[in-house]
Each structure stands twice: as structure tokens, then as C-alpha cells.
Amino acid sequence: MNIKIVISIAFFLSVGSIYSQEINPKKRIIIDLGHGGKDSGAIGVNGIKEKDVVLLIANEILQLNTDLFENRLDIYLTRYKDTLISLKNRSYIAKVLKPELFISLHCNAGQSNAQGFEVYVTHASNNASQIKKSIALGLSILQESTMKLGIKERGIKFENFYVIRETTPICPTALIETGFVTNDDEAKYFQKGKNIKAMALAILSGIYNYLKL
Template identity: 60%
Template sequence: MLITLKFWKCLGLKNVSFWISLLQFCFVFGQQKVIIIDPGHGGTDSGAIGRNDILEKDVVLNVAKEITILNKTLFDDRFAIYLTRYADTLVSLKDRGRLAGSLKADVFVSLHCNASSRTSQGIEVYVHTSRKKVKHIKVSIAIGLSILKESTGKLGFKERGVKFANFQILRETVVYCPTVLVEMGFITNADEADYYLNPKNIRAMALAILMGIKS
């Protein structure tokens, strides 16, 4: 049975004035790590369709948006976070990869949901098989393991490990920075599909991913 985090009360908005926020932004500008969160699919590409007609493209976008909110409210804009899409639009894989290069990203995280049999469950992370960018691959694996630790250890998902693949989104971005693709559970599984119907659970997953990147 999936569980949520126990500390939602500490995720409320902070009562900080505009000027203090502006000063904090100026102080960290140029020092922030640039993180690109890539909500997979979008527009005419719904991705996987799960139980209760839940759509992969909606789940990943909701989690991505929550990551940006938590970065502001919980971590005081510790990272400069950009999304490859902010609405239900379809962006080409090549353009998503190019964004990592143009923004000089430090980390690229692509969000997806798995689909298989009703009994399949758990979270897995993919990194590219490249042998050319060894440094990026090593860091990618470390980030993947960290995200797995946060999401499975605190949210109750089964851990399916870090795996290697030649997915285009990994291939297009690993040349610029460490890159991982996170499969956030199986929406064809009743428990894991229902999990994402609750906004608090969307926030829990977003926080787990953000903490995984932060570690």
C-alpha cells in the first residue's frame, strides 16, 4: 500500500516580503544549478493511458509543476528550474535536448509513467548507454540512485533499479549534462494509478524527486 510523506505541514508558503526574495535571488544568481525537468509526451501524444483513464502526460506535467513550486516555497529557489513544457503541448525530443545545451543545464530529468500488466509496479530510472560521456554517465547513475532512494524509501513504491537504455531523450541530452529518465510507477496498476489522483501524492513525488536531485 502506498503511503504519503508525514511532513506536509512544513510545505506551506513562506511569508517573505518581495524585497527579501529579490535580494535572495540576486545573491544566488549565477550560482544556481540549472535543472531542466522534462514532462514527457503532451498535446496529441498522451503517453500511456492508465486505470480510471488517467493520462501519463497529465501526471508528469503535474509533478513537474509541483517541483517548481517546492523549489520556491521549500528551498528558496535553490535551483534554477526550467520545464521543457508548461502546458499540454507537444515538444519534439530534439528540441527538448537542445534546451539542455542552450541553458547550459547541470542536470536533465525526464519524467514518465510506465504501463504494462496490472500486476507490474514500482519505480525505475534509466540512464544512457554512452561510453563517450563517462563523467556524465557516472553522475547520472548517482542521481538516479538518489531519486530511487527518496521515492521508494519514503513513498512506499517498489524499487526496480537504475537501468541503461538508448532512448532518444537520453541520447540527445547526455552530451550536455547528466541525464536521467524516471518512470514514476505503473499507471496500469490500480494502486499506482490511484496514487496520482491525490494532489498531496503529486506533491510527495515531486518532493522525492527534488530531494533526489539535491542530495
């Protein structure tokens, strides 16, 4: 989806939010898909691209929210296809939509023996309450994913990445590194549709658990 379209939708929703709250009690969340377009992100040892993996996971999250959770969450993506959205526009969407939470999906890269699932939150916010909520959100997704998928847990880490820094003052925000595409086993894991679905379900379940839905 073109960023202009996304922002137009976001503006429309923000204007109508006062009137829709009583009609639509769903909690709104944003899932940000890392990279896209000419920016492939990390490239796996088997040739898979981070931008494609996160798009597959996000689409499964949308489908599972419908199939298993009766659309109890109102989920918006920062991109719906292979397009590059600027970091500024990603955070702008959150500023307009004012979601309950913001998740940024990524795949990791490193040495060939590096593996596991990790979460980043910002430490560069004056809002201590939002940082605590972001940590709780990250822990919920981390625990759900590592326990159910058997992936190594690499913990919660603090960084000053643009998107999480700019979005945390608006809502609890976590950047998810779902695994290392530079690791042979994890790169192969992402090639199977059933594993993408399992990853999506773990992340979505972690979100539902955090929101106590």
C-alpha cells in the same frame, strides 16, 4: 509554453550566462515532461493520462522549490502546459541552456501486476564520467522516492532513448518512470493531490541531495 518561446529564452540565457554567473549562483536544471498535446503517453486503468500526471508533478516541483528550498535551484521545464515538444527540441533546450542536470519525467505502463519506480540512463555515450554521474543522479532520486514513498524499487536500467542519449554528453541525465498507470493501486495513487506533492518532493529532494545543496 511554445517551443519557440522556450528556445528564445534559452538563447538569451546562454548569451548572458557569462555575465550572470557571479550575480546568480543558482544551479540551473531542466525537467523534461514526457509526451503532451496529441501524445497522451500511457493511459491509466482509471483513465488518467501520463502527460497530465507528469505536468502535475513538475508544477509541484516548481512550487516546492519556492516554498521549501527558497528557489535555490533555477528550474526550467521543457513544457509548461499540454503541448507536444519534439524529442529533438527537448534535447536542443539542454544544448542551449547547458544545465547542471536533466531529468525526464514519465509514467510507466505494462502488465496489470507491474508496479514500482525505475530510472533509465543511457549506455550510448563515449563519456564514461557523464554516465557515472547520471547513474549517481538516478540512484539519489530512486532511493529518496522509494524510501520515503514506500514504492517498489525497480532499479537503474540502461536504454538508448533519444532524449537521454542526446542529453547525457551535455550533463548528467536520467529518465524517471514514476509508477505504472496500468496498475490499479498506482493509478489511484496518482489521482490524489497529496500523493503528487509527495512524489514531487521526493524527486526534488533526490536532486538536491545529488547536487549537495
